[in-house]
Amino acid sequence: xxxxxxxCWARYRAxxxxxxxxxxxxxxxxxHDQTVHVSGFDWCMGEEKCxxxxxxxxxxxxEKHNNDLSxxxxxxxxxxxxxxxGGSEFLLNGILLERWLVKTAVNxxxxxxxxxxxxxxxxxxxxxxxxxxxxxxGDEILCAKMGAYFLFPATQYKHRTSEISIVPIHRDxxxxxxxxxxxGQFIFLSLYPGHAPPSVDTLAPGLLPPPIGAAALHYRPAxxxxxxxxxxxxxxxxRWPHT
Ligand SMILES: [Zn+2]
Numbered sequence: 001x002x003x004x005x006x007x008c009w010a011r012y013r014a015x016x017x018x019x020x021x022x023x024x025x026x027x028x029x030x031x032h033d034q035t036v037h038v039s040g041f042d043w044c045m046g047e048e049k050c051x052x053x054x055x056x057x058x059x060x061x062x063e064k065h066n067n068d069l070s071x072x073x074x075x076x077x078x079x080x081x082x083x084x085x086g087g088s089e090f091l092l093n094g095i096l097l098e099r100w101l102v103k104t105a106v107n108x109x110x111x112x113x114x115x116x117x118x119x120x121x122x123x124x125x126x127x128x129x130x131x132x133x134x135x136x137x138g139d140e141i142l143c144a145k146m147g148a149y150f151l152f153p154a155t156q157y158k159h160r161t162s163e164i165s166i167v168p169i170h171r172d173x174x175x176x177x178x179x180x181x182x183x184g185q186f187i188f189l190s191l192y193p194g195h196a197p198p199s200v201d202t203l204a205p206g207l208l209p210p211p212i213g214a215a216a217l218h219y220r221p222a223x224x225x226x227x228x229x230x231x232x233x234x235x236x237x238x239r240w241p242h243t
Contacts, residue, residue, distance in 0.1 A: 009110050009128055010065040013137065018063035037165035037181075042112045060110055068137060069103050076100035080164075082236050083185035083226060094220055094238040095141055098148050101189040103136045105178045108166060115174040117191035125173065132191075141241060144193040149217035151186040151200065152224065169204045179207065185226065186212055 005016035039048040061069075075096030082090035109116045112126040120129035134140040141147075165181035176192035179200055186208070188200055197203050201213040218224075223237040 005062050007060050008062040008065055009060055009106060010062070010068075010133060010137065012130065012133060013065070016062040016064060020059040021061055021063045021066040022059060037163060038108065038167075039165075040167045040170075041108055042114065060107070065137075069099070072096050072100040072103055072136075072138075076104075080182045082234065084183040085234060089235045089237070091237045091239065094148065094240040095138075097238075098142060098189070099136055099138055101148060101178070101180060101187065102132060102142075104166065104180075105168070105175075105189060105191075106132060106136060109168065109175065113173070114168065114170050118174045118176040119193065120191075123174075142191075145196045145219070146190045146193055147220060149188040149190055149197070149219050150221050150224065151188065151212060151215040152218060153211035153215040155211045167204075167207065169200075169207070177203070179204075186215070188217060 003019050005011055005020065007020065008016050010016070037048055037050050038044060075093050078090070079092050079097050082088075082092060106116055106128045110126055110128075115123045115125055116128055116132055117123060120131050123129035123132075128136065131140065135142055163181055164183065165179075167179045168175045169177050169179065177188055177190045177197075180187045180189065186200075188197070188203075190197065196219065197217060199214050199217060200208050205213075207213060220240045221238060222240070223235060226234045226236060
């Protein structure tokens with residue numbers, strides 16, 4: 001067992017245990033087709049990387065901390081299955097989903113040259129600030145208009161339903177948010193305090209195809225409908241804390 005916890009990104013919680021885990025950058029249970037599209041991180045070298053799940057493995061969380069995030073992993077699986085399936089009703093825990101978005105954003109950014117979040121106190125590049133760490137582990141909930149904004153395009157968009165994609169949006173060495181494409185549902189995770197962006201196009205023109213990029217952003221929606229291939233419709237409800 002590797003008991004050197006110095007590379008665990010949660011080590012400032014001061015309770016690392018049980019050696020380093022072989023953590024996947026993205027929860028392995030999410031993949032049908034074994035690939036994920038990632039671009040915009042410095043390690044992508046300016047290209048869209050379409051990478052197999054097994055190459056997305058790094059040891060950068062200890063077993064204890066990896067395990068502490070398993071509730072968030074389970075919530076993300078439930079959410080992504082719901083986005084894809086339609087035809088049924090789902091009740092999702094929004095805050096657990098946000099914790100997974102934050103955890104995944106950190107996983108993909110650790111060791112890079114960008115700050116994770118805009119203007120966070122005690123932040124350094126490629127490492128979660130104390131606030132990001134507290135959010136990932138559920139001690140804090142994102143506030144000041146930060147968190148999950150769901151994109152609802154005005155016109156139908158034929159997405160690649162099996163696709164999962166993640167792109168950071170950054171300026172001046174700081175990541176202000178991440179765009180997640182989760183099997184047809186796009187979510188912007190805002191890490192830019194005090195701002196409610198009108199659309200992804202206003203932040204990063206041309207990043208997403210037109211109907212998606214121009215889609216209105218809805219902050220922590222209570223419910224919405226999904227339309228999936230074959231015309232079946234599903235209703236998704238999300239629970240959020242009263243903030
Ligand atoms: Zn740890």
